[in-house]
Amino acid sequence: MTEKIIIAGSGGQGVMLLGKVIAEAAMKENKFVTWLPCYGAEVRGGTAYCMVIVSNKGIGSPYVDKADSVIIMNSPSLAKFEGRLAKGGFLLINSSLVHAQIKTAKAKSYPFTEIAQACGNIKTANMVALGALIAHRNILKEKSCIEVMKETASSVKKELIEINISALKEGIRLK
């Protein structure tokens, strides 16, 4: 199994963090993983993206030319990355912020931002997307993602961990 993933959105949507949670969870499952961020002059409001590869064998290039899965969190990212989907790849779209017509056959749209708001924190849209990704693609276990969340957030922010876990579970339920 090798899954090449591109995650793209607006700076501040937690695109980098979403990639890092995938990477940490894959490491927990003893998989090979690489995480490569864009590191230009990205700022809040600009576009940000990262590339993650999860595999059962050693990974060559961390750079993803054609992705097996692309997660699109906002409109500008769709224009930039829809063409980077491999043939038969899986496109996952945040329909709260993307209203465009999708040409790709294998695409799923869910309102990640609105679901996150319902969970109590708009910033957890990235974790809703993570839930949807692992439900559709079966690349990681829910348990590993939750462990990573618990380790990532500091202990003073316990309530944040709970909101993130519920966001993840909402995402998993989307399938």
Add this chain to the structure above:
Amino acid sequence: MKVLISGNEAIAEGAIQAGCSFYAGYPITPQNEIPAYMSVHMPQAGGVFIQAESELAAINMVYGASATGVRSMTSSSSPGVSLKQEGISYIAGAELPAVIVNIMRGGPGLGNIAPSQSDYFQATHGGGHGDYRLIVLAPATVQEAYDFMSLGFSLAEKYRNPAMILGDGMLAQMMEPINIKKSRIKNQKYARPWALTGCRGRKPNIVKSFYMQEGDLEKFNLHLQEKYKTIEAQEQRHEGLFLDDAEIVLVSYGSMSRIAKGAVQRLREKGKKVGLLRPVSLWPFPKKAFGQIRVHPGGRLKFLVIEMSYGQMLNDVKLALNCKYPVEFLGRAGGGIPTEDEIIKRTLSLLSR
């Protein structure tokens, strides 16, 4: 212990674990996570972190700190490393150990911050003035970025010569799980009778790269040349893959070699006789490894050099092969990265000729 860490952080942590206790640097993308990490962790480890006022100041601080016998380093990216060249030449001339990290970006000039292998010439064929050499190591994984720091310090001390770790923005920014285990590292420390530690009770030591008496500088240069010969004989490092029956050998270093390796594996799955030779030490260049590759009886042998530049290592490959075999080239620069598909296409076309 397994941790998920970026190449930059691995370099910084690797240096601290190797006993580096002095870091001076000046910010520049894509290596900023090195000074950022150092600013927090170096003081915690009992060492000194200085954000210098310029690259020139930083390299000269390393020169001074190293003269006192402490493991010292600096890091920068291409334009910043150009600024450090005078100091690097002085450190080589004073025969001091130090590690200089260059996380290469696109050039020339201010260029951009994208991954590139723009500074091979500068790192391996001079850079600063005078007949000196740097020991140059090129990690290809985050694990190696970590491990090569202690290797770099060990070699620098063993030969009293500056060593360079040559990476690029891709290796520096990517995260990969690595094993952090102190015992696994070949971290050899050497006595420093030359260090300026206060001369009470002994003859004063002098650290300099200045020889005014007629004949002295030539004698010193001859001594350096002897040292470089020893390093060339003993410190060549490389990684080889499927070299026994290869009809075409891809030659690539650093991040680029990972992409080449991916292409080699895919081509092998198709039954193509493709191998990979990855120079790990760029100086000394692994000439012996090239000399050992033999053409298969009744077969043929070609080389394809792949770089994120327009052919800087290419000449060293041709020299190492003594023009015995055809050498082709594939490269992009300025942020362009040759892809697995491009490499496969080119390799197949070379095989069909």
